[in-house]
Amino acid sequence: MPIPRAVIDADVLYRRHPRNLLVWHALAGLFELHWSVRILDETRRHLTERNIAKLREPRAEAVDRTLARVTDALERARAGSLVPDAGIAAHEPHMPNEPKDRHVLAAAVAVGATVVITTNVRDFAGADTAGLGVAAQTPDQFLTSLLDNITLDAVMAALREHASFHGWTLAELLKLLETATPDRPAIAPDYTKRIIELSRGGP
Secondary structure, rough: OOEEEEOHHHHHHHHHHHHHHHHHHHHHOOEEEEEEEEEEEEEEHHHHHHHHHHHHHOOHHHHHHHHHHHHHHHOOOOOEEEHHHHHHHHHHOOOOOOOOHHHHHHHHHHHOEEEEOOOHHHOOOOOHHHHOOOEEOOHHHHHHOOOOOOOHHHHHHHHHHHHHHOOOOOHHHHHHOOOOOOEOOOOOOOHHHHHHHHHHHOO
């Protein structure tokens, strides 16, 4: 069975922890992660604006390095790739969803993805995308959908690599994913709960 293909929206790509979680799963071969020049441009803008808001400086070079590391790692591992502009342009005028996000849905159609990973699922209403074979899912929903008894070992290996890269224990990473803070909601609470269930022999 072919692995799933997904397009990542800028609102997820610019968030460090959800982005890294998805990237490590893609590198483990659990799915293919795709993006476009326009998605990268939106991500760069979000990251730059956030840096200005927090640090009062744009840090454009640091932003570009972050994006380059992410996309280069995925392409080298053949775990994802850039969707060509021409393919997006051919589909974008016919997309039925929110105009500002039509290029994201068009990228999914162009590359044969079945999922757009986004926190703005309302901009990809089910009635609009059902006929295209594309669903909008949050990172938590998408990652949970990858989990079953067959994929659990690969998922755990991805999590261990993720944790080790940052100098964390696996328990520390799972705690981060399931815990909300005053600054943000929990990153992947359903996913973390499902991992625990499967690890204990649940269905």
